[in-house]
Amino acid sequence: MRKRWKIFWALVIGVPIAAFVAWGLWDNARLFVLTLLNGLTLSSLYFIVAAGFTLVFGLMRNVNLAHGSLYLLGGYIGFFVAQKTGFFTLALAAGFLGAAAVGLLMQVTVFRFMPGQELRQTMVTIALSIIIADLLMWSVGATVHQMDAPEWLAGPLRDIPLIKAYSKYRLTLLPIGIAIGVALWLFLNRTRVGMMIRAGVDDRAMLSAAGVNVNLIFAVTFAIGAGLAGLGGVIGAVELSMVPGEDVRLLLASLIVVIVGGMGSVTGAAVGAIILGVAETYGLAYAPTYSVVFTFVILALVLAFRPRGILGRPA
Amino acid sequence: MLAPRVAIALPEVKPFEFRNPVRARHVIVLLFVLAFPWFATPFLTFQIGGQALVLGLIALSLTFLGGYGGMVSLAQMTVAGIAGYSFAILGPPASADAAGISLGAPWWVAVIGAIAIAVLSAVFIGWLSVRTEGIYTIMITLAVGVAFYYLCLQNYSIFNGFQGFQRIQAPTVFGIHWKQPLPFYYLALFWALAGYLFVKYLLRAPFGIALQGIRDNPRRMNALGFNVTAHRIAAYAVAGTIAAVGGVLFAWYNGLITPGSVGTSWMINILIIAVLGGMSHPVGPFLGAIVFVLLQTFAIDVVDRERFNLVIGGVFLAIVLFSPDGLLGWWARIKSRFLLVNRGGVR
DSSP states (O other): OHHHHHHHHHHHHHHHHHHHHHHHHHHHHHHHHHHHHHHHHHHHHHHHHHHHHHHHHHHHOOOOTTHHHHHHHHHHHHHHHHHHHOOHHHHHHHHHHHHHHHHHHHHHHTGGGSTTOHHHHHHHHHHHHHHHHHHHHHHHOSSOBOOOOOGGGOSEEEEETTTEEEEHHHHHHHHHHHHHHHHHHHHHHHSHHHHHHHHHHHOHHHHHHTTOOHHHHHHHHHHHHHHHHHHHHHHHHHHSOBOTTHHHHHHHHHHHHHHHHOTTOHHHHHHHHHHHHHHHHHHHHHOGGGHHHHHHHHHHHHHHHOTTOTTOOOO | OOSOSSOOOOOOOOTTSOSSOOOHHHHHHHHHHHHHHHHSOHHIIIIIIIHHHHHHHHHHHHIIIIIITSOOOSTHHHHHHHHHHHHHHHSSOOOGGGTTTOOOOOHHHHHHHHHHHHHHHHHHHHHHHTTSOTHHHHHHHHHHHHHHHHHHHHOOSSSOGGGOBOOOOOOEETTEETTSHHHHHHHHHHHHHHHHHHHHHHHHSHHHHHHHHHHHOHHHHHHTTOOHHHHHHHHHHHHHHHHHHHHHHHHHHHTOBOGGGGSHHHHHHHHHHHHHHOSSSTTHHHHHHHHHHHHHHHHHHHSOGGGHHHHHHHHHHHHHHHOTTHHHHHHHHHHHHHHHHHHHHHO
């Protein structure tokens, strides 16, 4: 029975996708492959941002709706550091550290004092997101900030068969996303702190009873989660652009990635990010005024048949 | 089937009987809101009175859903916006550039159609979000709401994109143009009172009692034979109806509907209004709406207009941190302290 259902779903989902791929390749192969690359590089950015979101949510049940604001904050910090020093790697580090510091501050000054009150914590993050967004607009202004790619990544990579040329910077995002995914996996599965975080996801009370300083673990997790948003911000400052409103866009992406992929699972975030990034890009390329509908249909289908997400487990 | 299949002795509830007598404060408040336009300027009547009543009505739907159903949905403004958009699309041509979209139905057909479409959307949103519980609700409804915002923004064939519908006309019925301050105020007051009394009634009806039971302990209610999912979706439908009425009124009030009307800031504003007033009583959202509208109108005299978000974010943060029950909780605390002091004095 189970096997039959699997075959059924594989057919229901696979056949339309296969048909679309065949049509796309036959119709305009270059556009199709370019869109795929664009989708995957966007997925890479979505994964970096959403991984932080899901890490925090999985451990602390804290839906950090200020995650988009942290993304924007990291992006601006990176932009100005790059402008002053001229080093892209320094900008990446500054974006990560700056957002991580703000996240740490939020955890230590606010969330620590309301453990277990998920709804209240979420409302605090909503209030903080409004305040951070407005402070950013106040200090930086509402104009578009576009960061240039570092020199060694600027310009296109030429002589690729079929698509001819592709931006070096965007292409680099793929290995960066994979590297961050692998690093997170190693951190969670091979280090002592990661082990404690995983134990905390499964049973916080037991972890605390085992003598672990849970508050410290929470603070570390929150800092890493916020830092990933900031890191994503610096990457996005080049790939997209920094302007008020981008925080909402990345927050929506993070929400959908973790709802689709499964909440609290880093692997789920990777799966969700690929689905969302690719679907969104193909939507924009082939049906521009309805592309959000695809995102929405994916969300609805996943919620209808797997309410906890594709890789989600009951809490 | 909402009712349990097993016969259960429900507490005897007589919905139409007033449990609480009509007190002096009810009469005073009613007289005040009825007389308000006669001593206030048209500006105060329309911008403060009318807007607060309409926003309070939309926030009331969230109070019902969140305070009594335990489901804090951020998509109530989306439902209201769907009603507003549907009215603009079905109704009389809204503006020259959008005339190709508007279907030109009479106003009452458009209103009924708009509310029906909005309630169906609310049921759909409810059906999606009741599959998971608790904190997931806020995430799913936020995602749905933001997705709708982006759809309105990027779609030109139905929603007219960034422009939206700029000239929505409130109808002229019985020779009265309902957009004028005085008629609009009484129209909003009528629907706000109707919504308030409807929620008050519903909370004491078997459905409302069961809903509050589900909020407190869904597993036990399920074991008692109540269909938890059906009750929750029905609650979304009820809240959707209230929000839809508010949404049509809000579109008339603004005279336009754009993607900005259903954007995150308005979705969150409705949550702020409900939390600010307090979710423990249906009067809360109206109190919250009055404070919100007063802040929105007069805070810009003190701070820069651009910095309104900072003010409202700070107020919201303060309320969530220091008085989670909102103004109602604040009021209860003051009252209890005051009474204690009094008792001390009597001794």
